[in-house]
Amino acid sequence: MRLEQRRIHIKDIQLGNETSVKSGVLTVNKEELISKLKEDKKIKDVKLDVARPGEKTRIIPVKDVIEPRVKIEGDGNGFPGVSTKMAQLGDGKVNILYGAAIVTVGDIVGFQEGVVDMWGEGAKWTPFSSTYNLVVDIIPVEGLKPHDHEAAVRLAGLRAAEYVGEAGRDVEPDEVKVYEMGSHVEEAKKYPNLPKVAYVEMLISQGLLHDGYIYGVNSQLILPTLLHPNEELDGAVISGNCVAACDKITTYQHQNNSSILDLYEQHGKTINFLGVILTPELTTLEGKFRTCDYTTKLCMNLGADGVIVSEEGYGNPDSDLLMICKKLEDNGIKTVLITDECSGRDGMSQPLADTTKEAVAVVSTGNVSHVVKLPPADKVIGNDKAIATLAGGWEGALEEDGSLQCELNAVIGATSEIGYHNLTVKLY
Amino acid sequence: MENTFDYDIVTNNPSVKDKYENIIFVDGGFKDVLFKVRDLVHNGAELINHPLGASIRMFFSPYRSIIIREKSEGNSEINKEYYINTIENSIENYNKQMENRNPDVVNSEDYSLIDENLLESAIGEFKRMQN
Numbered sequence: 001m002r003l004e005q006r007r008i009h010i011k012d013i014q015l016g017n018e019t020s021v022k023s024g025v026l027t028v029n030k031e032e033l034i035s036k037l038k039e040d041k042k043i044k045d046v047k048l049d050v051a052r053p054g055e056k057t058r059i060i061p062v063k064d065v066i067e068p069r070v071k072i073e074g075d076g077n078g079f080p081g082v083s084t085k086m087a088q089l090g091d092g093k094v095n096i097l098y099g100a101a102i103v104t105v106g107d108i109v110g111f112q113e114g115v116v117d118m119w120g121e122g123a124k125w126t127p128f129s130s131t132y133n134l135v136v137d138i139i140p141v142e143g144l145k146p147h148d149h150e151a152a153v154r155l156a157g158l159r160a161a162e163y164v165g166e167a168g169r170d171v172e173p174d175e176v177k178v179y180e181m182g183s184h185v186e187e188a189k190k191y192p193n194l195p196k197v198a199y200v201e202m203l204i205s206q207g208l209l210h211d212g213y214i215y216g217v218n219s220q221l222i223l224p225t226l227l228h229p230n231e232e233l234d235g236a237v238i239s240g241n242c243v244a245a246c247d248k249i250t251t252y253q254h255q256n257n258s259s260i261l262d263l264y265e266q267h268g269k270t271i272n273f274l275g276v277i278l279t280p281e282l283t284t285l286e287g288k289f290r291t292c293d294y295t296t297k298l299c300m301n302l303g304a305d306g307v308i309v310s311e312e313g314y315g316n317p318d319s320d321l322l323m324i325c326k327k328l329e330d331n332g333i334k335t336v337l338i339t340d341e342c343s344g345r346d347g348m349s350q351p352l353a354d355t356t357k358e359a360v361a362v363v364s365t366g367n368v369s370h371v372v373k374l375p376p377a378d379k380v381i382g383n384d385k386a387i388a389t390l391a392g393g394w395e396g397a398l399e400e401d402g403s404l405q406c407e408l409n410a411v412i413g414a415t416s417e418i419g420y421h422n423l424t425v426k427l428y
Numbered sequence: 429m430e431n432t433f434d435y436d437i438v439t440n441n442p443s444v445k446d447k448y449e450n451i452i453f454v455d456g457g458f459k460d461v462l463f464k465v466r467d468l469v470h471n472g473a474e475l476i477n478h479p480l481g482a483s484i485r486m487f488f489s490p491y492r493s494i495i496i497r498e499k500s501e502g503n504s505e506i507n508k509e510y511y512i513n514t515i516e517n518s519i520e521n522y523n524k525q526m527e528n529r530n531p532d533v534v535n536s537e538d539y540s541l542i543d544e545n546l547l548e549s550a551i552g553e554f555k556r557m558q559n
Contacts, residue, residue, distance in 0.1 A: 109538035111485065146541060204482045207549030208542060220553065243542075244483030283477045283550045284495075285514070286557055315486065315521070316478035319514070342484060345528065353480060353521045368484055389535065409484040 001090040001230040002180040006072075006173035007098035013050045013132045019167045026100055026167060028134060033163055037136070040159075042144055042152040047137040049381045051103070053130050056119045058377035061112035061386040062412050063104045063242045064157045065128055065252040068097040068165035069235070079235050081216025083158040089215075090230035095168040098175075101131040101252055102164060104157035105382040106138045108149050108209065113390050113410040114245040115374070122374045125414045127421050128252075135381045136160050146208055154240055158251070179230050179264055184274060184302065191272045195305040198274040199229075199263055200295055201418065202320060204241050204248070204313045205280035211240035212249075212312075214278055224279040224295045226302075229260045232276055244313045246368050246414040247340050258419035259310055259338065274302045279324070281317040288316075292323040299333055310338040310418045314368065318353040329358035336361040340415035343367050345407075366415035366423045368408050376402035435476055435554070438465050439493035441543050457531060458492045462522055465494050466515045473498045475511040477550040479518035487525040488532040489539040493547040495554065 011024035019029040051057045071077040074092015078084035123129035203212035205219040212219040237254040267273040328335040341351030408414040440454045476495035
C-alpha cells in the first residue's frame with residue numbers, strides 16, 4: 001500500500017460565509033455546517049466556536065478530536081463503514097488540514113471531564129492546545145437514550161471533519177509524506193537481516209462510552225485483527241471512548257498514531273515493521289484469555305521477533321497488557337510495553353493494577369495522578385458545570401481565585417499511551 | 429425481569445437490582461461490593477468479569493456490578509488462584525486510588541446508568557462466548 005499524506009499548514013480558523021482555505025487560513029461556513037449536522041434528527045442544535053493556541057479558553061467536556069482531511073485520489077473519503085460507504089483504506093492521496101482539529105463537546109453523562117486549555121499551565125499538558133480547534137458543541141433532542149446520544153455526537157464530529165476537510169481538496173500542500181509498504185514476503189525479501197517487529201494496539205472495548213470502532217465494527221465484537229499500518233493512518237479506526245481523558249486514544253491520535261509513525265520511520269533501517277494488530281480490551285476474564293492467546297498467535301504466525309504493545313485506559317486493561325506480555329515473552333518474542341502510570345500523587349505507588357515479572361521493558365508515558373493547577377479561563381466552550389466535576393474530587397481542589405487543582409487524568413491526551421502527547425524524558 | 433441463567437450479579441446499584449434476577453445486593457459502596465466478591469471468590473466462586481473498570485474515572489463511581497458464578501465446576505486450581513489474585517489486587521488498587529478521593533456522589537445517577545450499561549455489555553460478551 002502507498003499513502004501520500006499532503007499537509008496543508010493551517011495558521012488560523014475563521015467562521016464566515018464560505019468554506020475555504022486561503023493562504024493557510026481555514027474559513028468555515030458556520031450556517032452551512034450547522035444545517036448539515038442538523039440533518040441528523042437526533043440533533044436539536046449545534047454551536048460552533050473556534051479556540052486558538054494562546055487564547056485564555058477552556059474546552060470541556062471534550063468527547064473526541066478529529067483531523068479534517070479529504071481523499072483526493074484512491075478509495076475511501078471520510079470514515080468508511082462509519083460515516084461513508086465501505087471502502088478499502090490505505091492507498092492513495094489525502095489532503096490534510098494540518099494544524100486544524102475538530103473538537104466535539106457533548107456532556108453525555110454528568111461526570112465527563114476531558115479538558116483542553118489553550119493557554120498557560122493547562123496548555124503544556126495537552127497536545128490539542130497547539131492545534132487551531134473548531135469546537136462543535138452538540139445539543140441533542142430531548143429524551144435521547146445515552147447510546148443514541150453518544151452515536152449522534154460521534155458521527156457529528158466525523159461529518160464535521162469531512163465537511164471541513166473538503167475545503168482542502170484543490171489546495172497545494174506545504175509538505176508531503178509518503179507511507180509505503182508491501183506484503184510481508186516483499187518486505188522480508190528487501191530486509192532479510194532486520195528483526196521483524198509487530199505493533200499491538202489495545203482498544204477499550206467494553207460498552208457505552210468505552211468503545212472503539214474499526215471500519216465501523218465495534219471492537220467488542222472482534223477477535224484481534226491485523227491491519228496494514230496505512231489503514232489506521234487513513235481513518236480506519238474511530239474513538240467511541242470518552243471516560244479516560246488522559247489516555248483515551250482520540251480519532252485524531254489514531255489518524256496520527258505516533259507508535260505507527262515511529263515504527264514506519266525505523267522500517268528498513270533498524271526493523272522490518274510487520275503491521276498493526278488491533279486488540280480489544282474486553283471485560284470478561286474469559287474474553288481477556290482469548291484475546292491474549294489470539295494476539296500471541298497472530299504475532300507468532302507473522303514470525304515477529306519483537307512486539308510493541310500499547311494500552312488504552314487503566315484498571316482492568318492492565319490485566320490484558322501484562323497477560324499478553326507474559327505470553328509473548330514465554331514464546332520467545334521480545335516485548336516492549338507502552339503504558340501510563342497511576343502511581344499516586346507523589347509517583348511512589350505501584351504504577352499498574354497488575355504485574356508480571358516478564359514486563360522488563362516498559363515505556364511510561366506519564367503519571368495520571370500528577371496534580372496540576374489550572375487558572376480560571378476568560379472563556380469556557382462547552383459546559384462549565386463540568387468544571388465542578390473536574391474540581392470536585394477532593395477538599396481544597398477549588399481555590400478562592402477560581403484556580404482549580406486536578407489530576408492529569410482529566411486532561412485530554414495528557415498521558416497518551418500511544419505516545420501522541422507532550423511529555424518526554426530527558427537523559428542527563 | 430431478565431433471567432440471568434447460571435450467574436449472579438453482585439451489585440450495589442439499585443437500578444440493576446430492579447432489572448435482573450439472581451442479584452446479590454450489597455447495601456454499601458463500591459468497596460463493599462469488592463469485599464463481597466472477595467468472600468465469594470475465596471469460597472470457590474468464578475469471577476466472570478473483571479472487578480475494576482477501564483479508566484480512573486470509573487474508580488470514582490459510587491456503583492459497581494460484578495458478575496460471578498458460584499461454585500462453578502471445572503475450575504482448575506490455576507483459575508481459582510487467578511480469580512483470588514484478581515479480586516485481591518483489585519481491592520488493593522481501589523484503596524490506593526481512593527486514598528485522596530471521595531466517590532463522586534454528585535453524579536450518582538449517571539454512574540448508575542453507565543454501570544448498568546457496562547453490565548449489559550459484559551453479560552452480552554459472556555453470552556456470546558457461552559452460546
